[in-house]
Amino acid sequence: MRFQLTEEQRALQAAVRGVVGRRSSARSSWLVAPRGGAADVYNPAPLQGAAAQPGDSQFRLDRALWRALGDLGFFSLRLPEADGGAGLGLPEAVLAFEEAGRALVPGPLLATHLAAGEVEGAATGETVVAAADGRLVEWMEEADVVRPGAEGAVPMNSVDPLTPLHRVPAPAVPDPLGILLTAAEQLGTAARACELAVQHARTREQFGQPIGAFQAVKHLCAQMLVRTEVARAAVYAAAVTADRVDIAAARLLADEAAERGARDCLQVHGGMGFTWECEVHLLLKRARVRAQRGGGVTESEELLAADLVT
Amino acid sequence: MDLSYTSEEEEFRARLREWLGKVLPTLPPKPSPDDWPARRAHDLGWQRMLYDAGYADVHWDASPTTRLIFLEETEKAGAPYVGANFVGLLHAGPTIAAEGTPEQRARWLPPILRGEEVWCQGFSEPDAGSDLAALRTRARRDGDDYVVSGSKIWTSHAEVADWCELLVRTDPGAPKHRGITWLAMPMNAPGITVRPLRTLAGSAEFAEVFLDDVRVPVTNRVGDEDDGWRVTMVTLSFERGTAFVGEVVACRRVLGELAAEARRNGRWDDSALRRRLGRLNAEFRALWRLTQWNVSEAEASGGVPGVGGSVFKLSYSHARQELYDAAAEVLGPDSLDLGRPWMLDRLSALSYTIAAGTSQIQRNIVAERILGLPKGR
Numbered sequence: 001m002r003f004q005l006t007e008e009q010r011a012l013q014a015a016v017r018g019v020v021g022r023r024s025s026a027r028s029s030w031l032v033a034p035r036g037g038a039a040d041v042y043n044p045a046p047l048q049g050a051a052a053q054p055g056d057s058q059f060r061l062d063r064a065l066w067r068a069l070g071d072l073g074f075f076s077l078r079l080p081e082a083d084g085g086a087g088l089g090l091p092e093a094v095l096a097f098e099e100a101g102r103a104l105v106p107g108p109l110l111a112t113h114l115a116a117g118e119v120e121g122a123a124t125g126e127t128v129v130a131a132a133d134g135r136l137v138e139w140m141e142e143a144d145v146v147r148p149g150a151e152g153a154v155p156m157n158s159v160d161p162l163t164p165l166h167r168v169p170a171p172a173v174p175d176p177l178g179i180l181l182t183a184a185e186q187l188g189t190a191a192r193a194c195e196l197a198v199q200h201a202r203t204r205e206q207f208g209q210p211i212g213a214f215q216a217v218k219h220l221c222a223q224m225l226v227r228t229e230v231a232r233a234a235v236y237a238a239a240v241t242a243d244r245v246d247i248a249a250a251r252l253l254a255d256e257a258a259e260r261g262a263r264d265c266l267q268v269h270g271g272m273g274f275t276w277e278c279e280v281h282l283l284l285k286r287a288r289v290r291a292q293r294g295g296g297v298t299e300s301e302e303l304l305a306a307d308l309v310t
Numbered sequence: 311m312d313l314s315y316t317s318e319e320e321e322f323r324a325r326l327r328e329w330l331g332k333v334l335p336t337l338p339p340k341p342s343p344d345d346w347p348a349r350r351a352h353d354l355g356w357q358r359m360l361y362d363a364g365y366a367d368v369h370w371d372a373s374p375t376t377r378l379i380f381l382e383e384t385e386k387a388g389a390p391y392v393g394a395n396f397v398g399l400l401h402a403g404p405t406i407a408a409e410g411t412p413e414q415r416a417r418w419l420p421p422i423l424r425g426e427e428v429w430c431q432g433f434s435e436p437d438a439g440s441d442l443a444a445l446r447t448r449a450r451r452d453g454d455d456y457v458v459s460g461s462k463i464w465t466s467h468a469e470v471a472d473w474c475e476l477l478v479r480t481d482p483g484a485p486k487h488r489g490i491t492w493l494a495m496p497m498n499a500p501g502i503t504v505r506p507l508r509t510l511a512g513s514a515e516f517a518e519v520f521l522d523d524v525r526v527p528v529t530n531r532v533g534d535e536d537d538g539w540r541v542t543m544v545t546l547s548f549e550r551g552t553a554f555v556g557e558v559v560a561c562r563r564v565l566g567e568l569a570a571e572a573r574r575n576g577r578w579d580d581s582a583l584r585r586r587l588g589r590l591n592a593e594f595r596a597l598w599r600l601t602q603w604n605v606s607e608a609e610a611s612g613g614v615p616g617v618g619g620s621v622f623k624l625s626y627s628h629a630r631q632e633l634y635d636a637a638a639e640v641l642g643p644d645s646l647d648l649g650r651p652w653m654l655d656r657l658s659a660l661s662y663t664i665a666a667g668t669s670q671i672q673r674n675i676v677a678e679r680i681l682g683l684p685k686g687r
Binding site for chain 2: 001002003004005006009091194198201202209210212213214215217218219221222223225226227229230231232233234236237239240241245246248249250252253298300301302303304305306307308309
């Protein structure tokens, strides 16, 4: 049993991190640099417009980023080599989505990834695909293709300024694969929330010392790490087994690690964390959007309960 | 990332499973928790059976994965846990193996493995629990002996132990982490008084130990004089490695039993309860995966388990309490009857966030040693 990342998996992780991190500091002000990357660039200015006009996002999908992710093989990595993919498996896809979740990459990444090999141009990032999941569609108006179609879609005043949402009348059947990759994104966001909180707690001084020296703050940070690492073990294991009960477990823990982590990160940042001046609110809001995918937590809890009596 | 086992590991599992199936039906029933002599005999008897079958040293010599399989299979089969051999097998033994002289290893290790001697742990004191280094039990040199005076507390198995792994202060003038020494104290030495402590779960699980000019030969010192803190850190790291493997397996079994009971008594129709049990299923599955991750990491680094064990312990000790609280919800008013299954365990589970370093101490460890936050108040 070698339940650890291989050298190749580490290399893939670094490559994805490099692309989303480099782009984040160079152009897209809302993307945040990952650990070890360039200095964080968070510019709230473009977001203020979104706040002023709820439901009418001014954001355009970053098509160049989409193609860069396509070149990297982000969308095609599970396709067979014969079909132009990398022939990799779920564990590699999970590592890639974790990095996307860490950098808070905006756009219908999941829908496009799942469409690779089925929708022309999705694998290379030329075609942006959105999809109905449950009763929601993310980034519908920016997409080239919407699967399986979205009749009667109504725009919502999305909680996440970087995820425009439409509501559709007919619920779509959740795809376990989508639930797992969403859990991977949540894991990345949970890890990012912990890093941000620790970074702030080390540097922000009150009462003559860094706030991270106070147990009350220290213990918030420690619990963020604990939730993240437990979720990580569950998400990685589910990627190896692809078992639907394992996937349900992974999603519950990853959702909690991301949402709770973002809230604790906000608490550590104090009043500033409650504003658009720092990026914490984006982590929290994205985590909440993702928690609604795949039927929400109730279905996963019921599946895990049923597993106990079978 | 790979969750499959090698063919050698699978062979070990199959062999062990077959052996357990053969010997467990011959075991005498588990003695009452308050009958210490019977518990000692039972636990040592089991250790002897393990020794004769070649499994005695699995905690010391086997690879972490083999140890994981051993703990998983013995728990699944309902075999006895280490019990009274806990300190000898998982604390004192590994410490002597790592830090002792050849003579000390020859003297103390074989009786532990053969199930002949029981050890207890003399670390905590009334004024030094989580702040272990604040201990005050004093040892002064007198010829070839140390003369020890003070008291220890929370000492499991003290009533039936042959040896005590004892931490004493040999240099009161030194900073508190220095000036501590690790001794093997014979429990039959004159001057030792043991007073059992009744726990909230009802049994006399541990004891207070009073030491009044107890003479311990200098040759019983493991490591250098005043170097006991370093030796102790070696000991504690063993506890946080694979120590909880069997317990996670047991908790997952209990969860299945709770679901079965809820189906039997009609509580299963309550969707809030069902979902609560479903969430616990997620947590214990994840804790099992984290165990596999930590074991793989220990194996890859070839070393002693690290502070990652604190992450596990924090999550596990909380989840264990949640599990038995859910059991109470399944039982309803019957949860007030200590004769019902799980209800003594519900009380016992309260010790998990205290023993072996409180959750508060573990969070400090995680924050300072993993996250790099500054030390402070």
